Amino acid sequence: MSDDLRPTIFALSSGRVPAAIAVIRISGPRAGDALTALGVKTPEPRKAGLARVRDPQSGEIIDEALALWFPGPNSETGEHVAELQLHGGRAVVAATLAALGKIEGLRPAEAGEFTRRAFENGKLDLTAVEGLADLVGAETEAQRRQAFRQMKGALGRRAETWRERLIQALALVEARIDFSDEGDVPEDLVRPALEIARTLAAEIGGALNDGTRGERLREGLVVAIAGPPNAGKSTLLNRIARREAAIVSPYAGTTRDVIEVHLDLDGWPVTLLDTAGIRETDDPVEMEGVRRAQDRAAGADLVLWVEDAGGPQAGEGGPGNTTMVQRGDGVPFRPGGAAGAASAGPGAGQNGPISWRVHNKADLLGHFKRNDFGFITNLNNESVLLSNEPLKNVVNQSLLHNNEPIIENIEHEFIISAGTGEGVDALLRALTDFTAKFLAGTESGLITRERHRLVLSQVYQALTRALSLTGQEDLLAEELRTAAAALGRLTGRVDVEDILDVIFRDFCIGK
Numbered sequence: 001m002s003d004d005l006r007p008t009i010f011a012l013s014s015g016r017v018p019a020a021i022a023v024i025r026i027s028g029p030r031a032g033d034a035l036t037a038l039g040v041k042t043p044e045p046r047k048a049g050l051a052r053v054r055d056p057q058s059g060e061i062i063d064e065a066l067a068l069w070f071p072g073p074n075s076e077t078g079e080h081v082a083e084l085q086l087h088g089g090r091a092v093v094a095a096t097l098a099a100l101g102k103i104e105g106l107r108p109a110e111a112g113e114f115t116r117r118a119f120e121n122g123k124l125d126l127t128a129v130e131g132l133a134d135l136v137g138a139e140t141e142a143q144r145r146q147a148f149r150q151m152k153g154a155l156g157r158r159a160e161t162w163r164e165r166l167i168q169a170l171a172l173v174e175a176r177i178d179f180s181d182e183g184d185v186p187e188d189l190v191r192p193a194l195e196i197a198r199t200l201a202a203e204i205g206g207a208l209n210d211g212t213r214g215e216r217l218r219e220g221l222v223v224a225i226a227g228p229p230n231a232g233k234s235t236l237l238n239r240i241a242r243r244e245a246a247i248v249s250p251y252a253g254t255t256r257d258v259i260e261v262h263l264d265l266d267g268w269p270v271t272l273l274d275t276a277g278i279r280e281t282d283d284p285v286e287m288e289g290v291r292r293a294q295d296r297a298a299g300a301d302l303v304l305w306v307e308d309a310g311g312p313q314a315g316e317g318g319p320g321n322t323t324m325v326q327r328g329d330g331v332p333f334r335p336g337g338a339a340g341a342a343s344a345g346p347g348a349g350q351n352g353p354i355s356w357r358v359h360n361k362a363d364l365l366g367h368f369k370r371n372d373f374g375f376i377t378n379l380n381n382e383s384v385l386l387s388n389e390p391l392k393n394v395v396n397q398s399l400l401h402n403n404e405p406i407i408e409n410i411e412h413e414f415i416i417s418a419g420t421g422e423g424v425d426a427l428l429r430a431l432t433d434f435t436a437k438f439l440a441g442t443e444s445g446l447i448t449r450e451r452h453r454l455v456l457s458q459v460y461q462a463l464t465r466a467l468s469l470t471g472q473e474d475l476l477a478e479e480l481r482t483a484a485a486a487l488g489r490l491t492g493r494v495d496v497e498d499i500l501d502v503i504f505r506d507f508c509i510g511k
């Protein structure tokens, strides 16, 4: 499309109105005309100018705003860009957008369309576009750093270098093919090509062999709260989230859907899930809840297995009740044995998630104690158990209930009261620690999305096939071409129409 035919687009680029300021961006060949139509004198490039914005038809002043002018191609989109920074009132914004809509050659932008133009004008490659989307979505410091690196080309530049070297190798092989009849072509054109392919395979293999840490950071660590009904799982989630995200009730079987809250633990992202209490049930809705609970807990990085420290009858047994910790029958998540927090992390290779056991409702017991040997006793009324120290690796045999070890070889034991908050700080500290260890080093991962991994695996496989060929130069050239094309798709240099919609679908309007 020639520049003149290309529609000029506009949108509110700042957040929800009302707000203190609202930013409306205009991009395209007629961005300057749009300012003129609103009665705004085009300011000096990249300098703010105070301007009265007028309705183009009635001439009435809509607002007094700041205007900015970025002549193309030195703008965010690569086109002419004009910007109005208005008072962020609903009517101000509505009137200005309506006025822009009346100007010839202008239309409202679609979701992600500014960024799409930046991509089409070569301002951003696809990995940078993804980084930009992630930057806007980043909820914690670590995610922000990761996204910013990606937006500034961490993977894109790397991929471009890989592609250039592949094309070099391809040129060598093609020269060998083209001139194979002529005697004066050096015989060893193929050897340096294979050398390049070998080095690239090693580098790309290295990038792939990262324990998916980039994706882990982007998505956040998943911690599922699971356990029997009525144990106080939702109460714990609400306490940690510091809001009433989940419904709490004295009836067993309250939670059915999985409730998700996002936490920022010292800059690290954690998605905390509250799930339905796991039990046998005939209620089809609860059954589905239990299925989801088991599903999500099994897929989590860490399970907080919450139980009522007084057993199912806690609070009813009265002060004489000495059954402190009961083992839930059919507990589906056997704790991960020797796997400690320090060994946790991507690629730690355990079967299923690590579990921590959380004994809740300690406030109802009132007479918990850890004796001189570090074991739990119930002989004293002081709440020493709520000493904010995780009861790490409590020795099994010392906690017997009906001659069964109550506590298995679990990584951590916590005794808390989600109701009063006692002990929750210690749990949160341990969780923060665990997360920091789990996600340590993830910021440097080049691969931050499944899409990157898929493409790079294709490249790696093509290179591996290429290296296994002997003396079949046309096949070798074909594999190198395949690899180069895949890298081109990673950055969006070639053949990407089909994936653009997928990538831009997640963008909001005005971005």
Ligand SMILES: Nc1nc2c(c(=O)[nH]1)N(C=O)[C@@H](CNc1ccc(C(=O)N[C@@H](CCC(=O)O)C(=O)O)cc1)CN2
Pocket: 023, 025, 070, 073, 074, 075, 076, 083, 123
């Ligand atoms: N008001 C406002 N704030 C904003 C943006 C915006 O569009 N408007 N941005 C929107 O994303 C981000 C800033 N990003 C930008 C990126 C490039 C250029 C730009 O003019 N680039 C030119 C010139 C580069 C230079 O001077 O070094 C270019 O790339 O050629 C502007 C903003 C965040 N803050």
Ligand SMILES: Nc1nc2c(ncn2[C@@H]2O[C@H](COP(=O)(O)OP(=O)(O)OP(=O)(O)O)[C@@H](O)[C@H]2O)c(=O)[nH]1
Pocket: 228, 229, 230, 231, 232, 233, 234, 235, 236, 247, 248, 249, 250, 251, 252, 253, 254, 255, 256, 275, 276, 277, 278, 360, 361, 362, 363, 364, 416, 417, 418, 419, 420
């Ligand atoms: N005394 C006391 N009561 C608690 C504590 N935590 C939760 N409760 C109460 O226990 C009951 C169940 O709490 P929920 O948080 O709904 O339990 P849940 O595990 O989410 O239950 P389901 O969703 O049915 O599986 C409610 O009446 C809570 O107020 C606690 O630490 N101490």
Ligand SMILES: [Mg+2]
Pocket: 233, 234, 235, 246, 247, 248, 254, 255, 274, 275, 276, 277
């Ligand atoms: Mg619940």
